[in-house]
Amino acid sequence: MNLMDITKIFSLLQPEKEEEDTNTGEKQALNQAVYDNDASTLDQLLRQECYKRFINSRSGWGVPGTPLRLAASYGHLSCLQVLLAHGAEVDSLDVKAQTPLFTAVSHGHLDCVRVLLEAGACPGGSIYNNCSPVLTAARDGALAILQELLGHGAEANVKAKLPVWASNIASCSGPLYLAAVYGHLDCFRLLLLHGADPNYNCTDKDLLARVPRPRTLIDICLHHNCEPEYIQLLIDFGADIYLPSLPLDLTSKDDKSINLLLQARAVPRSLLSQARLVIRRALCQANHPQAIDQLDIPSVLISYLKHQL
Known part of the structure; x- marks a missing residue:
C-alpha cells in the first residue's frame, strides 16, 4: 500500500464538516430504528429530509458505520431493504474500509448478502480493505454465501492485500488454502468449479517469484493432513502432480492422500x-x-x- 492509497482511505473515512457541526439526534434516531429492527419507523424517518440527509453518515460506538452497515451486521433484512429503497449507498465504508456486504458475510447473514448483491454491491468488497468477502466465506465454510459471491462475479483467486515484506505469507492465504486448512470440502470444490487455480493460491507471477519456495496446494493439503478427497479434487481439476516435492520414501508409507498422488503420477x-x-x-x-x-x-x-x- 502506497501513500496515495493511505491518503485516499483517510479522505473516504473523514466525516464531512457539515456532519461535525450538526446535532447527532437524527443519526441516533436512524440507528435506533435499525437496531430495533423497526422498518416502519425507519421508513417514516427517511421520508423526512432532515433524517434522510444522514442516511450514509457514519456514527455509533465501536466501529462507526452507516445505518446500512448496522442493518447488515444484525441481519435486519427489512431495515436493509428500506435503506436501499431510500437510496443508501450500497458500498459505503466503515472506519475499517469494510462494506455492508463484507459485514453481512462476516456475520453469516445470507439473505442480506443476496439483497446487497442484487442491489449492486461489489462482490469483492472494498479495494481499500486487506481482506475480501470471498476469503471470509471460504474460511468460515459459508457455502451458500460463497455461492452467491462467486455467482455474482467475485474472484475465486483473490488474495489478501499484504505488504511486500509479507509476501511469503500472502502466497498461501488464498480461498482454496483457507477452505482446505479449515476443513470445508464443499467450499473447496465450489472454488475449483469457479476457476480457482489448483496449483497455487495466488496467480500473481511477480509475487510468486519473490517467494523462495512457494508451496502448492497439494503441498499444503499434505502438510495439514487434509482428507484424500482434497487431493483427488486437485488432481481432477488439473493440478500439476509433479510440482510437490516428496523427499521421503513414500512407497512404504500407508497414507491414502500420498498414494493418490503417486498413483496419478504413475498413470x-x-x-x-x-x-x-x-x-x-x-x-x-x-x-x-x-x-x-x-x-x-x-x-x-x-x-x-x-x-x-
Whole structure:
C-alpha cells in the first residue's frame, strides 16, 4: 500500500464538516430504528429530509458505520431493504474500509448478502480493505454465501492485500488454502468449479517469484493432513502432480492422500479427462467459467464437465 492509497482511505473515512457541526439526534434516531429492527419507523424517518440527509453518515460506538452497515451486521433484512429503497449507498465504508456486504458475510447473514448483491454491491468488497468477502466465506465454510459471491462475479483467486515484506505469507492465504486448512470440502470444490487455480493460491507471477519456495496446494493439503478427497479434487481439476516435492520414501508409507498422488503420477490422464481440463481452462480464460450449461453438447457431457459424474 502506497501513500496515495493511505491518503485516499483517510479522505473516504473523514466525516464531512457539515456532519461535525450538526446535532447527532437524527443519526441516533436512524440507528435506533435499525437496531430495533423497526422498518416502519425507519421508513417514516427517511421520508423526512432532515433524517434522510444522514442516511450514509457514519456514527455509533465501536466501529462507526452507516445505518446500512448496522442493518447488515444484525441481519435486519427489512431495515436493509428500506435503506436501499431510500437510496443508501450500497458500498459505503466503515472506519475499517469494510462494506455492508463484507459485514453481512462476516456475520453469516445470507439473505442480506443476496439483497446487497442484487442491489449492486461489489462482490469483492472494498479495494481499500486487506481482506475480501470471498476469503471470509471460504474460511468460515459459508457455502451458500460463497455461492452467491462467486455467482455474482467475485474472484475465486483473490488474495489478501499484504505488504511486500509479507509476501511469503500472502502466497498461501488464498480461498482454496483457507477452505482446505479449515476443513470445508464443499467450499473447496465450489472454488475449483469457479476457476480457482489448483496449483497455487495466488496467480500473481511477480509475487510468486519473490517467494523462495512457494508451496502448492497439494503441498499444503499434505502438510495439514487434509482428507484424500482434497487431493483427488486437485488432481481432477488439473493440478500439476509433479510440482510437490516428496523427499521421503513414500512407497512404504500407508497414507491414502500420498498414494493418490503417486498413483496419478504413475498413470497418465485419460483423453476424456484432458479434454475436460482444456474446455474448462478455455472458459476460464474467456472469463465465463460457468458457461458450460450453454454448450451445445449432450447433457451427460455437460454433467461430466461440471464434475457431476
